[in-house]
Amino acid sequence: MYPKWQYNEMNHVGVDYTDKYEVEAYDLRMSKLRNISKETDEIIDLVGLKRDHVLLEFGTGTGDFAIQVADHCMKVYAVDISQTMLKFAKQKVQNKGLNNIECCHGGFLTYQHKGVPLDVVVSQLALHHLPDFWKMVALKRIYSMLKKGGIFYLRDTVYSFDVNNYEDIFNTWLSGIKQTAGEELAKDSEIAIRDEFSTCDWIMEGLIKRAGFEIKITDYHQEVLAVYVCIKR
Numbered sequence: 001m002y003p004k005w006q007y008n009e010m011n012h013v014g015v016d017y018t019d020k021y022e023v024e025a026y027d028l029r030m031s032k033l034r035n036i037s038k039e040t041d042e043i044i045d046l047v048g049l050k051r052d053h054v055l056l057e058f059g060t061g062t063g064d065f066a067i068q069v070a071d072h073c074m075k076v077y078a079v080d081i082s083q084t085m086l087k088f089a090k091q092k093v094q095n096k097g098l099n100n101i102e103c104c105h106g107g108f109l110t111y112q113h114k115g116v117p118l119d120v121v122v123s124q125l126a127l128h129h130l131p132d133f134w135k136m137v138a139l140k141r142i143y144s145m146l147k148k149g150g151i152f153y154l155r156d157t158v159y160s161f162d163v164n165n166y167e168d169i170f171n172t173w174l175s176g177i178k179q180t181a182g183e184e185l186a187k188d189s190e191i192a193i194r195d196e197f198s199t200c201d202w203i204m205e206g207l208i209k210r211a212g213f214e215i216k217i218t219d220y221h222q223e224v225l226a227v228y229v230c231i232k233r
């Protein structure tokens with residue numbers, strides 16, 4: 001039981017990832033749009049993943065990263081608040097016959113880690129589902145789950161543009177998505193801008209540092225996406 005004042009992360013905001021058809025469509029779109037194995041190789045390199053490492057992913061979605069990374073480390077915890085996403089991911093894990101991935105229902109604010117302290121935590125395109133104060137709480141929880149020297153890799157929508165230009169930036173971003181990825185993803189992105197909680201670069205950097213991390217790498221893309229590689233000293 002959580003206090004009544006705690007942010008209820010199980011109430012999905014924005015795009016509805018409890019909907020089976022939305023989840024299937026998301027998986028299909030991402031498989032066409034992204035090169036997950038290249039992304040995974042880049043992350044493995046950035047976090048210095050080793051065979052004996054234990055990794056946890058928050059917001060695992062349909063499980064592609066967890067599945068790809070499982071060949072390169074000892075154990076993967078794949079955590080998500082959406083049972084629909086997890087069911088989809090579990091099926092993929094089963095089809096691949098992988099036995100070092102544990103799919104866990106939970107989120108940034110509610111997952112209770114019972115295993116050994118983690119070597120690496122990864123989260124992609126998920127933290128913006130929490131309002132800023134709760135992002136801070138989430139980051140502190142991640143910090144406490146990692147061992148000393150552990151690495152946190154965060155990739156998320158983060159705004160690094162001049163706020164005076166937000167209308168132009170959002171319109172250009174959305175029309176770019178429409179052209180390259182189609183109407184459906186553009187609609188989801190509209191929902192994400194309106195209803196989810198992507199924040200500014202200077203706020204995100206402040207939150208990460210105040211959680212205790214040292215930021216080793218900061219990489220901003222198109223003024224709307226960011227990658228942070230952080231270390232627990």
Ligand SMILES: C[S@@+](CC[C@H](N)C(=O)[O-])C[C@H]1O[C@@H](n2cnc3c(N)ncnc32)[C@H](O)[C@@H]1O
Nearest residue numbers: 009017059060061081082107108124125126129
């Ligand atoms: C846009 S999808 C990203 C999925 C995957 N990481 C990827 O890169 O394709 C966002 C995921 O975050 C999950 N999510 C939303 N809020 C969350 C929370 N508070 N804790 C953990 N996962 C959350 C959603 O259920 C969804 O699976």
